Amino acid sequence: MPAQRLDGKALAATMRAEIAARVAARTAKGQRPPGLAAVLVGEDPASQTYVRNKHKACHDAGLASAVHTLPASTTQAGLLELVARLNADPAVHGILVQLPLPKQIDEGAVIRAVAPAKDVDCFHPENVGLLAAGFPRFYPCTPHGVLQLLSRNGIGTAGKEVVVVGRSNIVGKPLALMLMQKPTAASPAAGDATVTVAHTRTADLAAVCRRADVLVAAVGRAGVITPDMVKPGAAVVDVGTNSVNGKLVGDVHPDVGAVAGWLSPVPGGVGPMTITMLLYNTLSAAEQIDG
Template sequence: MTATRLDGKALGQTMRAEVAAEVAARVAAGKSRPGLAAVIVGDNPASHVYVRNKHKACTDAGLATWVHTLPATTTQAELLALVARLNADPAVHGILVQLPLPKQIDEDAVLRAVTPAKDVDCFHPENVGLLAVGHPRYYPCTPHGVFHLLARNGFDPAGKEVVIVGRSNIVGKPLALMLAQKRTAANPAGGDATVTIAHTRTADLTAVCRRADILVAAAGVPRVVTPEMVRPGAVVVDVGTNSMDGKLVGDVHEGVAAVAAALSPVPGGVGPMTITMLLVNTLAAAEHIDG
């Protein structure tokens, strides 16, 4: 068996074209052009690559986009002042503060400072709460990307047993909420699945993972999911992005491709989908804020 490739790059391009068409129609109707402001603090090379990719994706889809680059010495007060200005700017519908931030800045305080209507990362507690009760304002980008990577490739999670290895606030926990919830008009990315959250301290992690029809690896540990942990014919989504010997590797061992029915690659799987869902959320924010 050789796993089918869950190609996030190709699907991302398809969905970005859909966003571009909606943006063009919106602007042609005389409505506001969706706008995303990204803020990056310091000189983290990976962060600069991420923001550059997001900026290009916005431009290609016809969104207005701005990048605010601040020095590593920026104080928390200075960053909060910039966030306040972006909150008040009617041209800005989405605000993205790239993490991590320098150690002198309280990340939680900054994320809470972004007005919830412009929180297109879905990190603000208000938006997390709306997600938890099944009435999301926006979906968090990476979990939403995972959902579409599955559903649009014919692997609807409804009725399936899903195991998520990882319990972060960015991926594991919000993805579990989404996939366990009932699918409704207000919650179209509800998964209707039976969901288990596991992690690297789970007793007999292999046995837990082998129960999965769909296995999502989001632990942030290189190659933590090995072939013997995967039930033959399972669908595996690799959310990991780890640097190992100068190479980008996922949380899934390469040998899983010989066991799984389908597998997302690293790179080229979930990563492009995360950026795509940011565009989706910025468009949704413009519709929410301006109509």
């Protein structure tokens, strides 16, 4: 039997409607709408598309959204000056600096310059530390999207063996933190799972992956997860986005669908959820800043 589809596009539509209702309730009481400021440096086509999609999603959900576009020649000082202005703007509740940045700019310095209360990507070291300690100000967008995709499809992680293939600061590391922690009032989305973090240098990666009740692929290498690496009936979440001959494909080989119990598609799986959780975090930031 083919794997059941973990449809991120459909779930994102449901959750964005929920967010829109909460935003409408706030504005009906006279509160300003949550505001997201996106900063795009340069003309990378993928980044332009991503920022455009975020801007549209904000508009559709009733959030205020502004895109600040800077040339690729922008200096680090110039970018930091813009970030400082956005930090001080009371109409801006969330700041997103689209990565990657041009080589003359230190990404770490820019990430640290964003006010932690407005860091809706959850990249700032202060917010990463709060997440690791189990008291998150925000959940990182893509990991939170993965957990929502699982939980809202009835796939529990408590007590399960979960393997995360990938160790990036954006997905692998924070997702592992969220999955391993015990759910609390401060961190209700924690997964309570037994977690293994693997990567492409892991010895006998296939054997490690086959242990997983839930397998998350976040490597950035097309088709690296093959059917022989998947436990029959496992839930497989594909976070990868790779361009192969002009086509967007994931880290999971299509034939895995014949072995897995659940499988998220690429596109249409985790991608829409990432943007949805960005809206969620911007609304949360507005609630924390404005009340």
